[in-house]
Amino acid sequence: MLGKIIIGLLVLIFIALVATNIRIVPQARAYVIERLGAYNGTWQVGLHFKIPLIDKVARKVSLKEKVIDFPPQPVITKDNVTMEIDTVVYFQITDPKLYTYGVESPMDAIENLTATTLRNIIGELELDESLTSREHINTKIRLVLDEATDPWGIKINRVEVKNITPPKDIQMAMEKQMRAERERREAILKAEGEKKSAVLIAEGNKEAVILEAEANKASKILEAEARKEAAIREAEGQAEAIRMVQQATADGIKMLVESQPNKEIIALKSLDSFAKAADGQATKLIIPSEISGLAGLATSIKELVKED
Numbered sequence: 001m002l003g004k005i006i007i008g009l010l011v012l013i014f015i016a017l018v019a020t021n022i023r024i025v026p027q028a029r030a031y032v033i034e035r036l037g038a039y040n041g042t043w044q045v046g047l048h049f050k051i052p053l054i055d056k057v058a059r060k061v062s063l064k065e066k067v068i069d070f071p072p073q074p075v076i077t078k079d080n081v082t083m084e085i086d087t088v089v090y091f092q093i094t095d096p097k098l099y100t101y102g103v104e105s106p107m108d109a110i111e112n113l114t115a116t117t118l119r120n121i122i123g124e125l126e127l128d129e130s131l132t133s134r135e136h137i138n139t140k141i142r143l144v145l146d147e148a149t150d151p152w153g154i155k156i157n158r159v160e161v162k163n164i165t166p167p168k169d170i171q172m173a174m175e176k177q178m179r180a181e182r183e184r185r186e187a188i189l190k191a192e193g194e195k196k197s198a199v200l201i202a203e204g205n206k207e208a209v210i211l212e213a214e215a216n217k218a219s220k221i222l223e224a225e226a227r228k229e230a231a232i233r234e235a236e237g238q239a240e241a242i243r244m245v246q247q248a249t250a251d252g253i254k255m256l257v258e259s260q261p262n263k264e265i266i267a268l269k270s271l272d273s274f275a276k277a278a279d280g281q282a283t284k285l286i287i288p289s290e291i292s293g294l295a296g297l298a299t300s301i302k303e304l305v306k307e308d
Contacts, residue, residue: 021050023057030096032059042096061096065157068107072165073115075122077130083166085122087114087141090158091149098153106152110145114159117144127166134161 024047025031031043034056050057068091072084089110093099103109121140122130130137138159146156166174 017052018049021052021055023048023050028063030061030063031057032061032096032100034058039097039101059096059100061093061099063093063096065090065092068110069162070111070114072163073118075119077122077125077127079126081127081166081170083127083130083164083170085118085164086162087118088160088162089114089145089156090160092155092157093153094155095153098151100153102152106149106154109152110149110154113145113148114141117141127170131164131166134164137161 023031023043025043025045027045029045031048033040033043033050035051035054037056039058040055068089070087070089072086074082074084076082091110099106118137118141121137125133138161142156142159145159149156
């Protein structure tokens with residue numbers, strides 16, 4: 001009976017030892033195993049069994065990316081301005097063995113290395129360059145840290161300068177400078193606006209003068225064309241009148257020719273023409289001999305007509 005109890009106890013102890021030495025490594029983690037104090041291996045994700053009293057889980061390492069926000073570090077620029085800069089480091093453990101045995105305190109080592117590198121970089125820059133060269137500072141710190149932490153099994157993914165805090169007097173001077181710069185830009189913009197406005201007004205006046213001149217020119221052209229048209233029409237009217245007079249004269253001559261007049265009628269017509277030509281204005285009139293011979297005849301005819 002006692003033997004059965006002892007056997008049962010031994011079985012329970014064995015089961016307990018087996019149960020307590022079974023390990024399940026979760027995702028994104030790794031276990032560093034030591035056997036009799038020496039590194040034996042690294043357990044990845046899955047089920048593992050540890051030999052009791054011989055194997056030991058030396059360190060449980062997270063393989064996720066981590067973020068460390070370091071406190072502000074005092075740095076001095078090239079132009080002897082002291083300011084505080086705090087940085088944020090994004091890193092990831094790539095080799096659990098090197099991370100476990102590479103350095104005593106990895107986070108403290110990274111913090112001190114970051115502060116030293118930051119001081120070296122800022123010491124080469126002036127204040128204005130330090131404030132405007134964040135990307136340059138981030139890249140340079142990352143390259144230095146990544147190279148230094150590689151033997152520790154750590155990969156530096158990104159480094160970001162979070163805040164740059166100059167001294168109070170520098171901040172006040174910068175604010176005044178920024179205010180003056182804004183006022184200067186405002187004055188420049190105002191002057192440019194006034195200049196553009198003046199140019200637009202001048203261009204508008206110029207366009208108005210040009211349009212007025214063109215309108216006057218067009219009016220003069222139209223007026224000249226109207227006068228020309230009136231003169232043409234007047235000349236055409238006069239020509240038409242002359243033509244009609246000539247036509248009437250020609251028609252009269254034609255009718256006279258067709259009536260076959262004798263010499264006496266022609267002489268009378270000639271006298272009538274000379275009378276019209278004189279029109280009471282001439283003081284002396286020379287009459288051809290052919291017509292003067294017929295003058296007496298014309299007088300006799302008029303007297304006979306009166307007696308009748």
